[in-house]
Amino acid sequence: MTELLIKNTTLVQIREPNISILKGNNFQTLPILENAWIHCQNDRILDYGTMENCPDVRGQVIDATGRYVFPSWCDSHTHLVFAAYREQEFVQRISGMSYAEIAASGGGILNSARRLRAMPEAELFQAAHQRLKQLIASGTGAIEIKSGYGLSAAGELKMLRVIKRLKAVSPIPVKASFLGAHALPAEFKEDRKGYMDLLINELLPVIVEEELADYVDIFCEKGFFSVAEAERMMEAGNKYELRAKIHTNQFNSMGGIEAAIAHKALSVDHLEVVNEAEISALINANVIPTLLPSAPFFLSDHYPPARQLIDAGLPVTLASDFNPGTSPSGKMAFVVALACIKMKMLPDEAINAATLNGAAAMELEKDYGSITKGKIANLFITKPMPSVAYIPYGFTEEIVDRIVINGQLSAKELV
Numbered sequence: 001m002t003e004l005l006i007k008n009t010t011l012v013q014i015r016e017p018n019i020s021i022l023k024g025n026n027f028q029t030l031p032i033l034e035n036a037w038i039h040c041q042n043d044r045i046l047d048y049g050t051m052e053n054c055p056d057v058r059g060q061v062i063d064a065t066g067r068y069v070f071p072s073w074c075d076s077h078t079h080l081v082f083a084a085y086r087e088q089e090f091v092q093r094i095s096g097m098s099y100a101e102i103a104a105s106g107g108g109i110l111n112s113a114r115r116l117r118a119m120p121e122a123e124l125f126q127a128a129h130q131r132l133k134q135l136i137a138s139g140t141g142a143i144e145i146k147s148g149y150g151l152s153a154a155g156e157l158k159m160l161r162v163i164k165r166l167k168a169v170s171p172i173p174v175k176a177s178f179l180g181a182h183a184l185p186a187e188f189k190e191d192r193k194g195y196m197d198l199l200i201n202e203l204l205p206v207i208v209e210e211e212l213a214d215y216v217d218i219f220c221e222k223g224f225f226s227v228a229e230a231e232r233m234m235e236a237g238n239k240y241e242l243r244a245k246i247h248t249n250q251f252n253s254m255g256g257i258e259a260a261i262a263h264k265a266l267s268v269d270h271l272e273v274v275n276e277a278e279i280s281a282l283i284n285a286n287v288i289p290t291l292l293p294s295a296p297f298f299l300s301d302h303y304p305p306a307r308q309l310i311d312a313g314l315p316v317t318l319a320s321d322f323n324p325g326t327s328p329s330g331k332m333a334f335v336v337a338l339a340c341i342k343m344k345m346l347p348d349e350a351i352n353a354a355t356l357n358g359a360a361a362m363e364l365e366k367d368y369g370s371i372t373k374g375k376i377a378n379l380f381i382t383k384p385m386p387s388v389a390y391i392p393y394g395f396t397e398e399i400v401d402r403i404v405i406n407g408q409l410s411a412k413e414l415v
């Protein structure tokens with residue numbers, strides 16, 4: 001049995017087990033406990049309280065005076081598996097080309113697909129595993145990873161098998177989403193239906209058989225996939241009990257949100273462009289709006305109307321969108337900072353969105369996302385800092401000092 005006691009600390013995001021996704025008043029408040037201790041036994045949180053009643057624990061004891069203990073970040077939207085970064089496109093954009101122009105000229109997602117198809121599975125795995133370790137060291141304690149840079153039967157299966165291997169070796173939970181419909185590959189330029197048929201009739205049954213995905217995804221956007229195609233993908237997923245998490249409303253509002261609601265999607269992600277009618281539709285739906293502010297930051301685009309979504313009482317969620325084209329960073333502390341600086345989310349709200357709501361957007365809220373008795377002990381201990389708001393305020397500072405994964409304190413380098 002392993003025992004870990006962290007004492008003289010401030011605990012952040014303490015919730016009762018019945019609190020799952022945060023919206024309304026719960027979203028706007030972040031419960032903390034000062035002058036506190038937390039006791040982890042094996043991989044779970046056993047108990048916590050204030051220092052007057054600190055237990056005598058035989059095991060590892062950490063004095064965290066001046067430091068905070070957070071539940072690890074829950075990053076519900078990443079494209080962590082890719083073959084190469086795309087810094088040349090970054091330079092092209094600085095010189096005036098748009099993301100859409102680069103994509104239309106064979107760059108963008110198709111560029112990543114060419115590189116990924118050429119890379120052996122073992123190398124792809126090594127590179128993604130390295131990135132995953134770095135993210136864990138930066139405080140991430142649960143993650144979703146998408147396919148979508150294969151864009152062929154072999155390429156997509158290779159990616160999904162890499163994600164499955166990551167699941168097997170990762171100390172944190174990994175959820176996989178099948179994003180075969182990320183861009184139309186050049187071979188199918190004249191045959192959109194043929195590509196959708198390939199994804200749905202040929203690939204999906206194999207993916208289900210080999211248990212390679214937890215969700216289906218599609219990039220529903222002008223120049224990529226239509227609402228009708230998104231509906232078809234979501235219906236196909238639902239037949240296999242794979243819910244959808246979809247990319248929609250990044251550049252245009254074209255009906256993706258309504259379709260996601262109708263098909264009982266788990267989340268709608270991006271929402272840089274969202275109108276009143278779509279916000280009203282989300283109010284009565286059970287679909288999680290997930291915002292990815294690193295993408296508009298990196299593209300110098302405009303940000304989702306987070307305040308409007310929050311004021312409508314929606315359970316706003318934040319994720320990194322880590323990918324080589326529009327967000328070459330998976331640092332959730334920076335995502336939280338952007339949410340505050342660019343979308344006017346309050347620090348407490350941003351932290352709620354990046355922890356418990358992120359867990360809910362991966363259906364992991366029963367075990368992750370908050371300091372709750374009985375949950376898995378995935379936590380991080382900060383450097384000494386004056387308050388919770390210091391995290392987004394000190395936006396370039398490495399504030400995560402030590403991490404606890406499955407109740408085990410790790411030196412960050414050793415993860």
Ligand code: NIG
Nearest residue numbers: 109219247295321323325326
């Ligand atoms: O979430 N929007 C679509 N997919 C990614 C970008 C992928 C890429 O450019 O490689 C995103 O931003």
Ligand code: FE
Nearest residue numbers: 077079247321
């Ligand atoms: Fe994405």
